[in-house]
Amino acid sequence: MSDTPGKTVPTIHANTILDSIADGVFTVDTAMRITSFNRAAERITGVPRGSAVGQFCFEVLRANICERTCALKCSFETGEETIGKQVNILRGDGKQIPISISTAVLHDDSGAIVGGVESFRDLSALEELRKEIAGRYTFHDIVSKNHAMRKLFDILPYIAESESSVLIQGPSGSGKELFARAIHNLSPRAQGPFVAVNCGALPDALLESELFGYVQGAFTDARRDKPGRFALAEGGSLFLDEVDSLPRATQVKLLRVLQEREYTPLGASAAVRTSVRVIAASKEDVSKLVESGSFRDDLYFRLNVVKLLLPPLSDRRDDIPLLVARFVEKLNLKMDRDIAGVSEEVLELFMRYPFPGNVRELENVLEHAFIMCRGGLISLAHLPGEMTMRVEAPHPLSSSPLDALERQALVDALIRHKGVKIHVAKALGIHRSSLWRMMKKHGLL
Amino acid sequence: MTTIAITTFGNRVSARLDCADCFLLVKVHDGKVLTRTSMHLDPRGGRQVLEGLGVRVLICGGLTEQCVRMLRGSRIRVIPWVQGDVEEVLTQFIALHASAGAVAGKEGTS
Numbered sequence: 001m002s003d004t005p006g007k008t009v010p011t012i013h014a015n016t017i018l019d020s021i022a023d024g025v026f027t028v029d030t031a032m033r034i035t036s037f038n039r040a041a042e043r044i045t046g047v048p049r050g051s052a053v054g055q056f057c058f059e060v061l062r063a064n065i066c067e068r069t070c071a072l073k074c075s076f077e078t079g080e081e082t083i084g085k086q087v088n089i090l091r092g093d094g095k096q097i098p099i100s101i102s103t104a105v106l107h108d109d110s111g112a113i114v115g116g117v118e119s120f121r122d123l124s125a126l127e128e129l130r131k132e133i134a135g136r137y138t139f140h141d142i143v144s145k146n147h148a149m150r151k152l153f154d155i156l157p158y159i160a161e162s163e164s165s166v167l168i169q170g171p172s173g174s175g176k177e178l179f180a181r182a183i184h185n186l187s188p189r190a191q192g193p194f195v196a197v198n199c200g201a202l203p204d205a206l207l208e209s210e211l212f213g214y215v216q217g218a219f220t221d222a223r224r225d226k227p228g229r230f231a232l233a234e235g236g237s238l239f240l241d242e243v244d245s246l247p248r249a250t251q252v253k254l255l256r257v258l259q260e261r262e263y264t265p266l267g268a269s270a271a272v273r274t275s276v277r278v279i280a281a282s283k284e285d286v287s288k289l290v291e292s293g294s295f296r297d298d299l300y301f302r303l304n305v306v307k308l309l310l311p312p313l314s315d316r317r318d319d320i321p322l323l324v325a326r327f328v329e330k331l332n333l334k335m336d337r338d339i340a341g342v343s344e345e346v347l348e349l350f351m352r353y354p355f356p357g358n359v360r361e362l363e364n365v366l367e368h369a370f371i372m373c374r375g376g377l378i379s380l381a382h383l384p385g386e387m388t389m390r391v392e393a394p395h396p397l398s399s400s401p402l403d404a405l406e407r408q409a410l411v412d413a414l415i416r417h418k419g420v421k422i423h424v425a426k427a428l429g430i431h432r433s434s435l436w437r438m439m440k441k442h443g444l445l
Numbered sequence: 446m447t448t449i450a451i452t453t454f455g456n457r458v459s460a461r462l463d464c465a466d467c468f469l470l471v472k473v474h475d476g477k478v479l480t481r482t483s484m485h486l487d488p489r490g491g492r493q494v495l496e497g498l499g500v501r502v503l504i505c506g507g508l509t510e511q512c513v514r515m516l517r518g519s520r521i522r523v524i525p526w527v528q529g530d531v532e533e534v535l536t537q538f539i540a541l542h543a544s545a546g547a548v549a550g551k552e553g554t555s
């Protein structure tokens with residue numbers, strides 16, 4: 001672990017062993033200056049050994065406990081080991097890495113304390129999975145450098161702190177639920193539950209009992225009381241996705257909850273008080289639905305205390321490289337892979353592709369590519385076929401209007417028939433060899 | 446007169462802003478220190494507290510993405526990722542009135 005000349009054979013062996021393990025290990029003297037730093041420690045912290053040795057450990061690791069409850073200092077004071085304490089460190093690139101640490105005291109032959117040793121394990125992959133399961137997303141998980149999105153970031157902490165209802169509008173896949181979770185996790189209700197309901201996914205007949213619950217005997221199959229989503233979200237936030245699909249009758253009941261802060265479960269005789277914060281989302285422009293009469297204006301005004309408009313990915317293409325990097329990192333952790341990124345051609349295609357499914361589509365495309373790519377960079381060959389066909393590649397031979405029309409017809413047919421050439425040729429009324437020539441001419445092979 | 450805040454951990458610049466709970470408030474005029482006060486810093490309301498104290502320059506250690514967002518739009522000039530002895534950092538800042546790269550101590554190790 002150190003390159004001091006004149007090392008003994010056991011020391012060399014010990015260093016080789018420490019460098020070969022996956023956990024970070026470093027040692028400090030009693031002044032908390034680093035005396036050795038293994039290879040995994042370099043990898044996890046991003047700090048080269050040569051820069052770390054001689055520095056204060058709290059300035060190299062920058063763990064969130066360093067300045068208040070340093071585990072090594074505790075070990076020095078009590079003589080006891082710390083095992084598996086979960087903390088996070090801050091790397092030089094501003095990224096926080098979750099780690100678990102273990103510490104122990106080092107003694108000399110006379111039993112005097114000469115320093116300490118700390119080993120640490122990178123929990124990024126575990127944390128990523130845990131986050132996905134528990135949905136504990138924060139602002140850190142919303143990636144953007146786009147001007148419009150940054151404006152949203154600036155106001156989000158204030159929105160989170162307030163108790164007001166929020167309406168999030170944005171196209172499908174633009175991250176409405178991620179924003180809702182981030183608002184909840186930054187709010188004073190963060191320790192309370194976050195309950196998500198997709199109003200569009202529940203049949204009208206079930207929606208009311210799902211939201212408000214029912215009591216025993218409310219209807220034939222109601223053999224026992226069942227709490228609704230409002231009850232489950234008590235003390236926390238209720239996320240109503242696709243709120244625009246609420247039937248009129250349920251809209252009235254939801255309005256009452258927002259106004260009176262109470263609701264009545266099906267079959268109950270008394271109302272129940274609630275302190276749930278409602279965060280609603282819609283891919284439609286709800287104000288237009290109000291104009292057309294399909295959404296109650298009074299409910300709209302109640303929900304629309306704060307409105308967040310999320311742009312489609314096609315309006316924030318400058319975020320695509322950043323999102324790609326984030327998803328590659330996430331998928332590497334999730335799938336235990338080591339994909340380096342995407343090729344320039346792929347990125348160029350992403351920049352021109354319309355992404356009707358927005359950020360979710362980009363993530364799905366990359367997940368597909370991760371399955372197809374065995375290592376190195378993701379290339380065009382690893383992407384779903386329909387994606388490459390959908391993008392209009394500027395082609396030198398398709399210069400005339402007729403050529404452009406021909407190419408468009410070809411692309412449309414390829415998409416419609418999922419690239420199955422025999423079906424495409426039949427649909428276009430041409431022979432397969434002619435199709436092949438056309439595809440070659442238009443750069444679609 | 447310029448009011449400078451340096452987040453501290455003992456006699457060192459605190460390694461990360463979001464974990465710092467002390468800072469040194471220094472008022473400087475014509476290259477001379479007029480007053481200096483050690484204060485407790487509540488990370489939750491850090492920006493508002495510093496703005497309320499009239500801080501124009503904040504010298505601190507590492508910044509998380511959340512800190513960057515918190516400080517965005519603030520009139521405080523932030524000199525982050527500074528590492529070193531507080532007195533040396535302050536002395537060099539006053540002497541140089543320089544940008545992040547020229548400020549004392551040294552920048553982060555990565």
